[in-house]
Amino acid sequence: MRILILPPKNPDLDGVACALAYSELRKLPWSYYGTPQLEPRILIDRYGIAVDPLTPADAYILVDNSELPGTPPFVDPKKAIEIIDHRPSPDVEKNFPNAKIQIEKVGAAATLIGEKFIEEEVEPSTLAATFLRAAIYSNTLAFRASIATERDRKVYEFLGKFAEPIEGWLMEKRNEAYLKNLEEQLTLDFRYYPDASLGISQLEVFGAEPFLERIEEILGTLRSMAKIHGLRHVFLNMPDIATGTSYFIIKDKRIKEVLERDFGAEFDGPVGKRKGLLLRKQVKEVVKKGLKG
Numbered sequence: 001m002r003i004l005i006l007p008p009k010n011p012d013l014d015g016v017a018c019a020l021a022y023s024e025l026r027k028l029p030w031s032y033y034g035t036p037q038l039e040p041r042i043l044i045d046r047y048g049i050a051v052d053p054l055t056p057a058d059a060y061i062l063v064d065n066s067e068l069p070g071t072p073p074f075v076d077p078k079k080a081i082e083i084i085d086h087r088p089s090p091d092v093e094k095n096f097p098n099a100k101i102q103i104e105k106v107g108a109a110a111t112l113i114g115e116k117f118i119e120e121e122v123e124p125s126t127l128a129a130t131f132l133r134a135a136i137y138s139n140t141l142a143f144r145a146s147i148a149t150e151r152d153r154k155v156y157e158f159l160g161k162f163a164e165p166i167e168g169w170l171m172e173k174r175n176e177a178y179l180k181n182l183e184e185q186l187t188l189d190f191r192y193y194p195d196a197s198l199g200i201s202q203l204e205v206f207g208a209e210p211f212l213e214r215i216e217e218i219l220g221t222l223r224s225m226a227k228i229h230g231l232r233h234v235f236l237n238m239p240d241i242a243t244g245t246s247y248f249i250i251k252d253k254r255i256k257e258v259l260e261r262d263f264g265a266e267f268d269g270p271v272g273k274r275k276g277l278l279l280r281k282q283v284k285e286v287v288k289k290g291l292k293g
């Protein structure tokens with residue numbers, strides 16, 4: 001019986017790290033469907049990772065995914081025999097009736113895979129440890145995100161004995177790629193909410209200065225996104241993982257008022273900041289409410 005390990009479609013680093021490391025632990029092939037995101041692409045290039053062919057298997061193990069939309073289209077959900085994820089998924093038992101399911105709320109699915117190495121007393125290879133460790137670091141925003149748990153920290157520390165410490169390098173590479181394709185990146189990670197005529201772009205940076213030097217360009221991109229989608233209000237949410245400071249780039253007076261009042265942001269012209277990282281999912285409802293009120 002051929003069993004294939006798969007991360008979600010277009011996987012992020014968490015998904016790729018889980019599949020790669022679990023493949024090592026279980027001695028099973030892994031592959032991915034779609035295009036890996038920027039961070040896993042950087043590491044796949046660095047280490048010259050080749051995956052097993054993506055052909056239908058007799059059974060599947062899904063990692064960092066427990067939902068149908070994230071599941072590659074050729075996978076028959078009835079053939080999923082194991083699911084490992086870290087986000088609640090209410091219909092998981094209905095959607096994957098034959099799977100052994102492990103869903104536990106930690107900062108990264110990579111933490112759950114790392115724990116299996118610890119429990120089974122297996123030493124991970126440098127490669128597996130490096131991927132898992134970088135995934136935990138990135139997913140928890142360097143442990144500054146509220147989703148980070150003690151379990152994430154523990155596994156991160158354990159993996160440190162085997163991994164190459166590449167997190168800083170990876171964050172710098174990511175910044176470089178963002179700076180090279182700033183407009184594209186802002187457009188890619190733009191979400192909009194027609195009910196509030198609001199659009200929010202997000203950029204997770206590691207060191208904000210080089211981005212703050214390009215305010216006019218950022219404002220220009222936001223303006224054209226507003227125009228394209230017919231939105232009255234737009235801004236950029238820019239958490240800086242290096243310092244744990246959140247930046248907001250914005251011309252809109254009303255949004256500034258909401259961010260000052262509800263999140264304690266301090267503005268100097270179009271740039272606002274506050275201590276502590278805020279993600280778009282944390283600010284969007286508050287801003288929407290503020291715009292309506």
Ligand SMILES: [Mn+2]
Pocket residue numbers: 014015064086108109139
């Ligand atoms: Mn994940």
